[in-house]
Amino acid sequence: MIGLFDSGHGGLTIFRGLLRRFPDLEFVYLGDHANAPYGNRDSVEIVDLTRAGVEQLYARGCKLVVLACNTASAVACRTLQQDWLPAGGYEGHNILGVVAPMVEAATQTPWAVTSPQYPQKYNADTIAVFATTRTVSSGVYSEEIRKRCPRVTIAEQACADLAGAIEQGRARADLDAMVAGYVGELLTRTKGRAPERAILGCTHFPLIEDLFVQHLPASTRLLSQPDVVADSLEDYLTRHPHFGGKKGDDAAPRLLTTGEPERVAQSLEVFWSEPGAFERVG
Ligand code: DGL
Numbered sequence: 001m002i003g004l005f006d007s008g009h010g011g012l013t014i015f016r017g018l019l020r021r022f023p024d025l026e027f028v029y030l031g032d033h034a035n036a037p038y039g040n041r042d043s044v045e046i047v048d049l050t051r052a053g054v055e056q057l058y059a060r061g062c063k064l065v066v067l068a069c070n071t072a073s074a075v076a077c078r079t080l081q082q083d084w085l086p087a088g089g090y091e092g093h094n095i096l097g098v099v100a101p102m103v104e105a106a107t108q109t110p111w112a113v114t115s116p117q118y119p120q121k122y123n124a125d126t127i128a129v130f131a132t133t134r135t136v137s138s139g140v141y142s143e144e145i146r147k148r149c150p151r152v153t154i155a156e157q158a159c160a161d162l163a164g165a166i167e168q169g170r171a172r173a174d175l176d177a178m179v180a181g182y183v184g185e186l187l188t189r190t191k192g193r194a195p196e197r198a199i200l201g202c203t204h205f206p207l208i209e210d211l212f213v214q215h216l217p218a219s220t221r222l223l224s225q226p227d228v229v230a231d232s233l234e235d236y237l238t239r240h241p242h243f244g245g246k247k248g249d250d251a252a253p254r255l256l257t258t259g260e261p262e263r264v265a266q267s268l269e270v271f272w273s274e275p276g277a278f279e280r281v282g
Helices: 012-021 043-059 070-087 099-107 133-138 140-148 162-167 172-189 205-215 225-239 261-266
Strands: 002-006 027-031 064-067 094-096 126-131 153-158 197-201 221-223 254-257 278-280
Touching: 002 012, 002 043, 012 027, 012 225, 027 043, 043 064, 043 070, 043 133, 064 070, 070 094, 070 099, 070 126, 070 133, 070 140, 094 225, 099 140, 099 197, 099 221, 099 225, 126 133, 126 140, 126 172, 133 140, 133 153, 140 153, 153 172, 162 172, 162 205, 172 205, 197 205, 197 225, 205 221, 205 225, 261 278
Parallel strands: 002 027, 002 064, 027 254, 064 094, 126 153, 126 197, 197 221, 254 278
Antiparallel strands: none
């Protein structure tokens, strides 16, 4: 069984992508609604909350957990993989994040390659990243892209209020105006230059991908996080097939929450139209 962890609802966009790609595999999703959102929290809190979520999923029998949250992946993934997992007695377990697949897709360079490749690809390119405030301030997208493609220009845009506005189901006209504003700020910083590629580095943004397409220059290619993460997991499971346990014939996806299931259900429809209700954990 593979676990997915997110701060709340947003990771359901990634979950849907994985269910489409792996209809036979067993997944369980945990949303930390009691502590959402993570996007404006400090790093120590995010690491602690993410570790607690991963522990819950391990305790339920998941050997592999995907952090289906950009903020948790940006801030906590490396620390948990490198420091906590080896010290915690979790042999045979692993954690993957959603930042690494996006960096691989944006640079066309495998994660294992951490130095520039020659001849340099994409030297003159500009890569845009739209994300929460904490993901942008972590600097992880820039750092990891630059390791592989040091001469690309990276323009990161913190979209402080956008995830919350999507979650509240705000009117499309409001979301449209917000996206126009964030894209406009980013293009001012690139001095009007169209980015070759754009990463929507927040789980909520695929829900309004069309608004980003509308406001970004037509030549900018958007990297779709649910698809890119599904590609990456497919590749990982080819190399580590024992993590991919099969589900029962008519088993519905399991949804867990640290919050109040009734409250959580109220804003669920923005993210999830499939069957299934959240059960409380913790
Ligand atoms: N899931 C978060 C992310 O992808 C967005 C919501 C939050 O701030 O917790 O960054």
